[in-house]
Amino acid sequence: MIAVTGGAGFIGSRVVDRLVELGHSVRIIDDLSKGQQETRSDCEFIQADLRHPDETMRAMEGVETCFHLAAKIGGIGYFHKYPATILSNNGLLLSSVFEAAAARGTKVIYISSSMVYERTTQFPTPETAVMDSPPPITHYGFSKLVGEYFCRAYNEEHGVPVVICRPFNAYGPGEFGEDEPGIAHVIPDLIKKVLRGDHPLEIFGSGNQMRCFTYVEDVADGICRAGLDAKAEGEEFNVGVSTPVAIKDLAAEIWELCDREEPFELSHIEPLVHDIQTRVPDTSKIEDLLDWRPQVELTEGLRRTIAWIRDAVKAELRA
Numbered sequence: 001m002i003a004v005t006g007g008a009g010f011i012g013s014r015v016v017d018r019l020v021e022l023g024h025s026v027r028i029i030d031d032l033s034k035g036q037q038e039t040r041s042d043c044e045f046i047q048a049d050l051r052h053p054d055e056t057m058r059a060m061e062g063v064e065t066c067f068h069l070a071a072k073i074g075g076i077g078y079f080h081k082y083p084a085t086i087l088s089n090n091g092l093l094l095s096s097v098f099e100a101a102a103a104r105g106t107k108v109i110y111i112s113s114s115m116v117y118e119r120t121t122q123f124p125t126p127e128t129a130v131m132d133s134p135p136p137i138t139h140y141g142f143s144k145l146v147g148e149y150f151c152r153a154y155n156e157e158h159g160v161p162v163v164i165c166r167p168f169n170a171y172g173p174g175e176f177g178e179d180e181p182g183i184a185h186v187i188p189d190l191i192k193k194v195l196r197g198d199h200p201l202e203i204f205g206s207g208n209q210m211r212c213f214t215y216v217e218d219v220a221d222g223i224c225r226a227g228l229d230a231k232a233e234g235e236e237f238n239v240g241v242s243t244p245v246a247i248k249d250l251a252a253e254i255w256e257l258c259d260r261e262e263p264f265e266l267s268h269i270e271p272l273v274h275d276i277q278t279r280v281p282d283t284s285k286i287e288d289l290l291d292w293r294p295q296v297e298l299t300e301g302l303r304r305t306i307a308w309i310r311d312a313v314k315a316e317l318r319a
Contacts, residue, residue: 002067007039007069010172016040069111102154111223163233170215212280219240232289240281
């Protein structure tokens with residue numbers, strides 16, 4: 001049995017889909033804290049609050065492999081607004097899941113984040129940079145780095161088999177986001193602003209920040225490849241596109257794809273503290289060791305995402 005914690009979430013649900021496509025029996029473990037979401041009828045579902053060790057131990061019974069995605073997450077504004085929530089909740093999740101894994105003999109594929117590289121000066125950034133750079137400044141990045149130390153500690157002391165995946169800026173259909181600026185991830189945030197008619201289009205900072213946006217189904221496929229291939233055990237992988245795009249160029253492309261008639265114009269608001277300027281992965285390890293590469297180019301991924309959000313906005317207005 002394979003378990004996916006956070007399996008009703010944005011990335012987690014795609015990991016579930018991919019595992020089922022590959023013929024695996026999957027148990028979704030989620031607390032549905034982001035609201036009731038549809039889960040696959042061909043998967044076992046357990047609603048559990050994994051901050052509590054007893055619930056976690058029960059949910060992990062019979063699980064041979066666990067993809068651990070459950071976490072408190074949001075856009076850059078979320079990291080600044082809820083630092084204590086992030087640290088306390090993610091810490092409890094880590095402790096409960098790894099204790100259960102040690103007791104059950106479960107392999108853990110830990111879904112970390114590119115945020116562990118917040119203070120690196122190496123671009124493109126190899127996996128080894130996490131040990132060569134100062135620790136992250138944001139509470140979210142730090143909490144994800146702590147999770148990686150949980151992997152190493154439980155592997156060394158208890159023999160828990162582990163794999164670490166660091167996704168880079170996942171986006172795609174299924175993530176609607178919040179209305180408060182900065183709380184949502186940047187792509188759904190920008191798409192919603194463009195669709196509702198904002199002009200000029202408001203962004204944080206100069207717009208020169210560089211990111212590598214990776215379509216969510218590609219991220220899920222990379223995670224599954226790393227989690228299921230025996231060659232990946234004990235390794236850590238960047239999972240993402242390696243071609244960066246500036247936020248201002250991303251905004252311009254979204255504007256064009258949404259068929260806005262007005263001239264494209266940006267309004268710049270004060271950047272949030274610790275908004276990282278550059279995040280570009282070196283993906284040679286996952287390409288060479290696991291023969292994995294993303295398949296969906298940014299323009300096509302944006303088209304699919306815009307169509308989904310447009311339909312979601314219409315449904316919200318009808319409700």
